[in-house]
Amino acid sequence: MARASSWAVAVGLVVAFLILAFPAGAAVFSCEFKASCAANETGLLRVVNNTNGSNNAHAQLMNDSGTAYNYTLCCATDATHVLNNNCSNANRTVVLNLSVTENAHVQVPGATPAYNYSACMALSPGNMSCAYVNTTCAANYTGIASIASSESNNGLYNMTNAHIANYTFYTLSVCCKGGNSPPPVPVLVYPANNNYTVFERNITFQWQASTDPDGDPVNYSINITQGTCTSYNAANITTTNWTSAELCVDKTYNWTVKACDPYACSAWAGTWNFTIQSVAGLTLLVNNTNFGSLNNSDTRNTTGGAPPPFNCQNSGNVPLNVTFKANSPLYATSDLGNSTWQYKARENQTGAFDTGTSQMNWTNVSASYANLFQGLKYQANQNSAFIDILITVPATEPAGVKSSVVTVQGNYSG
Amino acid sequence: MNQKQRAKLLHSPVFPLVLLLVFIATSLLFISSATAFQVGPAAKRLTYAPGTVETYTLRVINDGSAALDVNITAAGPLDAVVAPAQFTMSAEEAVRTVTVTLREPADASLLVPGDNLETITITATPSGAAGQFGGAVTLLHNLVLLRPYEGAYIIGTLAAAAPQAGAPVTITLSLMNKGSASTSVAGAAVVLTPAGEEMANIGLGEAEIAGASESKLQQSWSPATPLQPGSYLANATIMYDDPAVGRTTRSFTASFRVGRPSALVEVPSITLTPGEIARLPITARLAWNQPIAGLADVRLQDAGGTLLSSSRTPTTTLAPGASTPLAAYVEVPPLEPGDYLLLVTVLDAATGEELGSATAAARVAGAAAPAPRPSWATAYAIAIAALILISVLTLLLLRRRREREP
Numbered sequence: 001m002a003r004a005s006s007w008a009v010a011v012g013l014v015v016a017f018l019i020l021a022f023p024a025g026a027a028v029f030s031c032e033f034k035a036s037c038a039a040n041e042t043g044l045l046r047v048v049n050n051t052n053g054s055n056n057a058h059a060q061l062m063n064d065s066g067t068a069y070n071y072t073l074c075c076a077t078d079a080t081h082v083l084n085n086n087c088s089n090a091n092r093t094v095v096l097n098l099s100v101t102e103n104a105h106v107q108v109p110g111a112t113p114a115y116n117y118s119a120c121m122a123l124s125p126g127n128m129s130c131a132y133v134n135t136t137c138a139a140n141y142t143g144i145a146s147i148a149s150s151e152s153n154n155g156l157y158n159m160t161n162a163h164i165a166n167y168t169f170y171t172l173s174v175c176c177k178g179g180n181s182p183p184p185v186p187v188l189v190y191p192a193n194n195n196y197t198v199f200e201r202n203i204t205f206q207w208q209a210s211t212d213p214d215g216d217p218v219n220y221s222i223n224i225t226q227g228t229c230t231s232y233n234a235a236n237i238t239t240t241n242w243t244s245a246e247l248c249v250d251k252t253y254n255w256t257v258k259a260c261d262p263y264a265c266s267a268w269a270g271t272w273n274f275t276i277q278s279v280a281g282l283t284l285l286v287n288n289t290n291f292g293s294l295n296n297s298d299t300r301n302t303t304g305g306a307p308p309p310f311n312c313q314n315s316g317n318v319p320l321n322v323t324f325k326a327n328s329p330l331y332a333t334s335d336l337g338n339s340t341w342q343y344k345a346r347e348n349q350t351g352a353f354d355t356g357t358s359q360m361n362w363t364n365v366s367a368s369y370a371n372l373f374q375g376l377k378y379q380a381n382q383n384s385a386f387i388d389i390l391i392t393v394p395a396t397e398p399a400g401v402k403s404s405v406v407t408v409q410g411n412y413s414g
Numbered sequence: 415m416n417q418k419q420r421a422k423l424l425h426s427p428v429f430p431l432v433l434l435l436v437f438i439a440t441s442l443l444f445i446s447s448a449t450a451f452q453v454g455p456a457a458k459r460l461t462y463a464p465g466t467v468e469t470y471t472l473r474v475i476n477d478g479s480a481a482l483d484v485n486i487t488a489a490g491p492l493d494a495v496v497a498p499a500q501f502t503m504s505a506e507e508a509v510r511t512v513t514v515t516l517r518e519p520a521d522a523s524l525l526v527p528g529d530n531l532e533t534i535t536i537t538a539t540p541s542g543a544a545g546q547f548g549g550a551v552t553l554l555h556n557l558v559l560l561r562p563y564e565g566a567y568i569i570g571t572l573a574a575a576a577p578q579a580g581a582p583v584t585i586t587l588s589l590m591n592k593g594s595a596s597t598s599v600a601g602a603a604v605v606l607t608p609a610g611e612e613m614a615n616i617g618l619g620e621a622e623i624a625g626a627s628e629s630k631l632q633q634s635w636s637p638a639t640p641l642q643p644g645s646y647l648a649n650a651t652i653m654y655d656d657p658a659v660g661r662t663t664r665s666f667t668a669s670f671r672v673g674r675p676s677a678l679v680e681v682p683s684i685t686l687t688p689g690e691i692a693r694l695p696i697t698a699r700l701a702w703n704q705p706i707a708g709l710a711d712v713r714l715q716d717a718g719g720t721l722l723s724s725s726r727t728p729t730t731t732l733a734p735g736a737s738t739p740l741a742a743y744v745e746v747p748p749l750e751p752g753d754y755l756l757l758v759t760v761l762d763a764a765t766g767e768e769l770g771s772a773t774a775a776a777r778v779a780g781a782a783a784p785a786p787r788p789s790w791a792t793a794y795a796i797a798i799a800a801l802i803l804i805s806v807l808t809l810l811l812l813r814r815r816r817e818r819e820p
Contacts, residue, residue, distance in 0.1 A: 197454065197473070228628040230573055230586040245575060248588075250455055280553045281452030283478065315477060318456050327550070350766030382766060407537075409552040412456035 029077050029123070029178025031144035033166060037074035042083040044073040044095060044144070045119040047164050055165035056148075060102040061117055069102075073145060075121060077178055087120035093128040094118045095144070095176060099161070108132045108172075111153045111160040126180035126263045129214060132159070137167075137175030146170035183210035183218045183259040185266045186240075191255075193272035201276060201317050201378075204243045207257045207269070216261035223268070224255045235260075249278035249318060281316030282410045285384065294393050301390035303346070310387040311348060312408055314378045320410040322376050323369035324359075324387065327405040334394045341365045341404075345373050346386040352377055353385055362390055369409050376410070450478030451538045453553045458514070461626045462530075462561040465520040472496070472555060474510045474536060476503045481541035484510070490532030491525070492516055494557055502541050514557065525561040528592065532557040562626045565658030566597035572666035574605070574648040579673045580640035587618055587631040587650050587666065594625040595657050601631045603650040608704045610647075613637065618650065643673035644703025644734075675702040675767070677732060679710075681758045681774035686714075686746045688778060696740040698760045698770065700732040707763040708732040712742040714776060715755050722747055722754070729763040749778045 033054040037043045046069035047057035054071040062072075062085055077083050086092065097115035098104035107115045109130075121128055137143040148170040149162035158172040167173060187208040191198050205222060212218050221235040222242050229248035247253065252275045256268045289307040291300050302309035314320050324343060326336055334340040342362040345353065357374040377383050387408070452475040460468055476482050482503045488494040495515045503510050514534065519525065534555040569590050576583040585603050601618035618631035631652075650666045677698040686692050696710050707729050714723040727740045740760070754776040760769045 228588045228590075228630050230575065230584060231632060245577065250457070250459075277454045277473075278456035279452050279454035279475070280456035280555070281450075281475070281477065282551045282553060283450035284551060315450060316452050316454075316456065350761065351764055405550070407550040407552055409554065411554040412556065 029075070029081075029128075029142050029176065031073055031075040031142065031176070033071040033145075034074045035071065037072050038076070041074040041076045042085050042121070044075055044085055044121055045098070045164075047071045047073065049163075055169045056163045057165065058102075059096070059098050059104045059106050059119070059164050061098060061104075061119065064101040066102045075144065077123065081126065081179065082124045084122040084124065085120055086122065087118050089120070089122040091124060091127055092120040092122040093130060093176070094120050095130050095174065096147070096164070105149070105161045106147055106164050107160040107162065108147070108153075115160075121176070123178050126178070127214065127216070128176055128178050130174060130176040133173050133175060134158075134171050135173065137173050141175035141177045143167035143173050143175050145174040147172050147174060180216070180261065180263040181213040182264040182266050183212040183216075183261055185269050186210045186220060186257045186259045188255070188257060188269050188272050191272070191274040194274070196252075196275040196277060198274050198276045199279060199317055201246045201249070202243055203247060203274075203276070204241050205255060205257070206241045209240050210259035210266065212259075212261045214261065216263070218259050218261055220257050220259055221265070222255065222257050224253055226251050226253045229253075247276055249276045251275065276317065278318045278412060279316040280318060280320060280410050280412045281314065281378075282320065282322070282408060283313045283315045284310060284408065285313050286311035289389060291391060294391075296393050296395050296397060299390070299392040302386075302388045309346065309389065310406070310408075312373070312376070312385050312387055314376045314383040314410070316410075316412075317378050318412045319378060320373070320376045320412055322353075322373040323409045323411070324365070324372040325367060325369045325407055325409075326365045327367075327407060330391065330402050330404040331394050331397050332400075333397045336367045337364050339364060340392045340394055342390040343372070344388050344390075346388050348384040348386050349382050351382050362388075365406075369407075372408065451476050451482060451484075451536075451551060451553070453536050453555055455555070456553075457556040457558065459558045459560065460516065460518075462518055462522070462525060462559055464518060464522060466518050468516045468518065470514055471511045472514055472534070472536075474503065474512060474538075476505065476508060476510075476538075479505055481505050482538040483541045485537045485539075486512065486534060487537075488514075488532055488534045488557075490557075491530055492518075492532040492557065492559055494532045494534065496534060516557065516559070518559065522561060525559065527561055527563045530559045530561060532559070560592060560626060562594035563592055564595075565593045566591055566595045566623075566625070566654060566656045566662075567593035568597070568599060568623065568652060568654055568662075568664060570650075570652065570664065570666055572603075572648060572650045572668040574603075574646075574668050574670035576641060576670065576672045579643050581672075582634040582636040583641065583646075583648075583670070583672070584632065584634050585616060585618065585648055585650070587652065588628070589621065589623060589630060589652070590628045591623040591625055593656070596622065596624045597654045597656065598622050599629075599631070599652050599654040601650055601652040603633070603648055605635065606647040606649065608645055608647065613641075613646075641672045642703060643671075643675065643701055645669060645671050646703075675700065675706055675762060675769055677701065677708070677760050677770040679758055679760050679770040679772040680737075681756060681772045683775040683777070684756070686744075686749070686754070686776050686778050688746055688748045690746055692744045692746055694742040694744055694756065694758075694774075696727070696742055696758055696760075696772075697737045698732055698740060699737045700734055700769070702734055705731050705733055706769070708738075708740075708760050708769060709763050710740045710742055711759045711761060712744055713757040713759075714744055714746070715757065717753065717755070722749065732760075732769075746778070751778050753777055 043062045046060040047054050048069035049057040052070055060069045094109045096119045097107040098117040099115045145164055146167055146169050147162035147164050148158050151161040153159035190206040210218055220237040223233045225231040229251050252273050254271045254273045256271045258268045259266045286308050329336050330341050343365050344362050345358045353373040354375040359371045454473045484501055486496045486499045497513050537550050537552045539550045571588045573586045587601050600620045603616045604612050605614045616635050618633050621629040623629045648668050653663050656662045677700045680697045709729045710727040712725050715721050723745050727742045730740055732738045756774045756776045759771040
């Protein structure tokens with residue numbers, strides 16, 4: 001049993017090492033001076049010195065028409081990538097500049113004054129980047145050559161007018177990294193995992209930015225899934241948020257995001273889930289109205305705004321069917337259910353409810369709930385409606401203050 | 415009524431009656447609550463499991479500024495229990511959680527096959543308000559307990575959407591098996607123009623749906639020619655085997671929009687006259703595949719953005735792809751001469767959605783400048799020319815008379 005555990009630990013360590021050493025998307029990449037390149041190798045430039053060797057040498061472009069030099073800096077990559085030395089390739093990286101096309105001194109790109117000729121390398125898929133360091137190359141870089149000169153470039157030596165040699169020969173190393181490191185897995189932010197009381201129907205999903213290790217531009221893909229309702233996926237999102245179409249209520253959604261650079265994507269972030277809880281909500285924005293002094297048989301209504309109608313707003317996140325009733329009669333001499341007290345529905349915001357099925361004409365106020373608004377919307381700028389009131393003072397009504405209580409009832413039909 | 419008549423009335427025996435009539439209904443008040451509250455979830459669906467006890471929470475949210483007396487009752491065949499059923503929420507207490515407990519009967523015959531509805535009524539009244547002057551808002555929470563039907567019984571909802579013109583159309587058929595038997599459901603959909611012309615026939619695939627459970631059929635369709643902005647129709651049909659009645663088909667319909675309706679609005683610059691009503695000719699070219707009832711909202715404002723006047727046109731049917739005239743009339747207030755701005759927004763009359771907008775310059779002209787006066791030199795020249803003309807004519811007349819005289 002102990003032996004089995006040791007094996008498991010060892011295998012785990014090896015796997016972990018491999019994962020760390022070769023991150024997803026990275027190409028195996030190497031270069032060396034050879035008399036001629038193999039079929040699967042690509043020449044970067046040719047070199048020769050005055051003793052026909054490859055160190056302390058002058059350089060020649062691969063496409064120079066003169067006699068080919070003795071040594072070629074041959075580069076190879078793994079089976080999943082392809083190398084190309086064409087400087088017109090959009091994805092190319094300039095590895096070194098040359099003073100002329102043959103018998104040339106070399107220069108680090110960026111040194112001034114810039115040489116006119118370049119030795120390039122492009123990797124596909126992915127990209128290549130090079131660093132020039134006065135030490136050995138970093139762990140994720142491959143040393144391909146070294147250069148030296150006695151000329152200073154902005155206080156730095158070996159950067160221009162240099163001879164070229166094998167990687168170990170001079171101090172200034174030409175280090176290149178083949179392949180691409182994808183951006184890290186995004187960190188999800190909103191809606192939080194296991195949030196079962198999200199309110200808004202159009203959710204703006206948010207996550208933290210992923211910074212690409214190679215400095216490549218990053219875009220994101222989002223995947224939102226639900227077993228019964230419409231699932232969504234979107235790609236090429238260049239911001240760290242995305243607003244969905246209207247989602248279902250009382251259904252658990254899963255969501256995740258991945259980050260991509262132009263060559264590869266991260267893994268999907270761990271899936272989070274959330275639920276938009278259905279919420280029925282009603283607010284009476286104008287909650288009282290006062291008809292002032294009236295005489296017997298006088299008729300007044302709220303359609304002109306004086307006095308104001310009740311203003312009813314759906315403050316939830318689901319449509320409501322709204323009914324209306326009075327808790328008590330208004331007059332001493334006239335009960336509910338006749339024309340002395342009537343109500344009707346009116347839009348405050350256009351399209352707030354279904355005018356075809358709502359109570360659009362004056363109807364008698366009842367002691368039991370009766371139709372008012374059908375499908376009162378919850379969307380902003382479309383969720384507010386008026387309840388108009390019409391009263392006629394009965395001819396025999398005695399003097400005094402008359403009041404009543406009205407109740408609106410909202411119901412989500414599901 | 416003169417002073418003499420008024421004095422007569424004051425001393426009349428009917429005066430107390432007149433006063434009484436004036437006093438009738440001195441104040442007719444309707445006072446409803448200042449209540450604003452919410453309940454979540456608005457509905458709950460459970461599937462019958464004999465003898466089990468289901469418990470879930472209901473959130474009562476006070477989103478207003480007043481304390482609320484909350485009263486909760488349950489009515490229906492399920493005898494749900496809500497606790498607490500009565501409480502007061504202060505204005506500061508945003509959310510109160512109550513528990514709903516449902517003891518499902520062991521005897522299935524106590525329930526009808528299908529949905530059994532228990533209505534939980536939540537009434538909120540402003541706390542401390544006198545009954546006569548208080549008001550209430552009531553919200554219903556529907557608790558539905560499904561006792562599955564015998565066999566398979568599929569219900570569904572069809573949804574179709576395309577975020578913008580040229581994007582794939584996603585068709586989703588959400589399905590629920592309200593029966594107790596598992597069944598395999600196959601679906602297909604057609605997409606139609608508003609005129610009923612079939613544009614595509616799309617297979618939605620198959621799904622195995624267990625009894626009293628949910629699933630969906632979802633498919634994306636990328637038309638060879640991108641759909642133009644407009645309203646379209648999707649019809650879906652499913653087919654499944656119900657052990658009780660055999661092969662069964664059901665159909666569903668949904669309308670959907672590709673993009674959103676818009677209109678190109680054009681308004682000419684006009685000159686306004688203070689105190690008059692100006693007619694503003696507006697044209698709106700609708701980019702949509704069917705007519706929309708639209709209207710224009712017109713606002714006159716000064717350079718500082720202050721609203722000076724506003725009006726709306728009557729609702730007019732905007733024809734697809736054509737320029738439709740909308741005549742607006744703007745009441746021009748007494749304005750100083752100068753430059754003003756007209757903001758015109760064309761709206762979908764049914765939904766209030768903005769279709770398009772335009773701005774135009776409006777100029778209020780100053781008083782008419784007097785015509786330039788002729789200079790003295792011009793006046794002299796005119797006078798001399800007139801004298802010469804008169805002299806010439808006089809000479810001609812005299813000469814002719816002399817010729818006629820014998």
